[in-house]
Amino acid sequence: MSRALWIGSIWFCVLTSNVSAQDAQFTQFYALPTYVSPGFAGTGAQTRVGLAYRDQWPSIPGSFVSANFALDHYLSDLNSGLGLLVTHDRAGSGALRYTSISGQYAYEIELKRKVFLRPALQFGWVSHAVDYSRLIFGDQLSRGGTTGTYENMDGTSIGYADMAGGALFFTPKLWLGVSLHHMNRPNQSLLLNEARVPTRFSMHGGYRMSLRTPVIKEHPQSIVLAFNFRSQEKYDQLDVGGYFERDPFFAGLWFRGIPIFKSYAPGYANNDAIAVLVGVKVNDLRIGYSYDITISRLAGHTAGAHELTLGYDIVQPYKKRSASRRRIVPCAKF
Secondary structure, rough: HHHHHHHHHHHHHHHHHHHOOOOOOOOOOHHHHHHOOOOOOOOOEEEEEEEEEEEEOOOOOOEEEEEEEEEEEEHHHHHHHEEEEEEEEEEOOOOOEEEEEEEEEEEOOOEEOOEEEEEEEEEEEEEEEHHEEEEEEEEHHHHHOOHHHHHHOOOOEEEEEEEEEEEEEEEOOOEEEEEEEEEEEEEOOOOOOOOEEOEEEEEEEEEEEOOOOOOOOOOOEEEEEEOOOOOEEEEEEEEEEEEEOOOOEEEEEEEEOOOOEEEEEEEEEEEEEEEEEEEEHHHHHHHEEEEEOOOOOOOOOOOOOOEEEEEEEEOHHHHHHHHHOOOOOOOOOO
16 A cells, blocks of 8 residues: 555544534636625526536645536526525545535615625535545555454544525625625534534625727727635635636636735745636636646645636526626626
């Protein structure tokens, strides 16, 4: 058995005995805005579908693979948005799995002309499971790979309710929001003890600037500046970047980390990655790809992170004109 597998099994046991985990992250989080906050539910033209797939640190054994599906719809008669969010995360060679299914509701309040506030709630159910047979334990190594400790271990899966809330303020050019996930701090322990999910706080926002030139009029251009700050127990992170959009293409550059104000330890700067994003829009379909370039001390060992997103807007033909005139949160298209 490889040393990497042995170390990985020990590391897994440490994690499951005293869990202090963080949620899955996505570089192209505005491709699935309802994952950031339930306040974004129903902020598309009418009905919106999104998919995301992320492979983080593929060169490390037991890399992190995350997938996300989002569906949301705006109910114009009720000034309300509904959303469905499904998240699946797999780590440690597939041994540790997390699946969440949530429903979302947001109510839209027009504070004044073209100025809106959207308080929102989210309720879901989480399945957290482990497959011990995919792990290698120390006693298996000593016996040459025979039956290991895991056959005597209880707790292969657990299910629990999860709750989140958020609020979103926006105008035609800017948006600012906050969200709080795991408000009920559910117990996610797989070993029959207590391991509360840390509450995750997020603050996010941005500004869209339209570019007008006398030469190019048929293809609108804009620059979007955006940020997303997240804090979950001892872990916090700031994503900040800018994006250029000219239909049907968009591209951006993103930085992740808090290099000036915080360090993990003396000599360890809080720098994580620089992400490059490119994408194209084909009719109502958006396709985005991003690559994270690791700039922390793990650089050269992780192979970065690949992420692919798909987004599709569904608008009934007879409602396209009214939908295009309706308020839309000016987020980036990626």
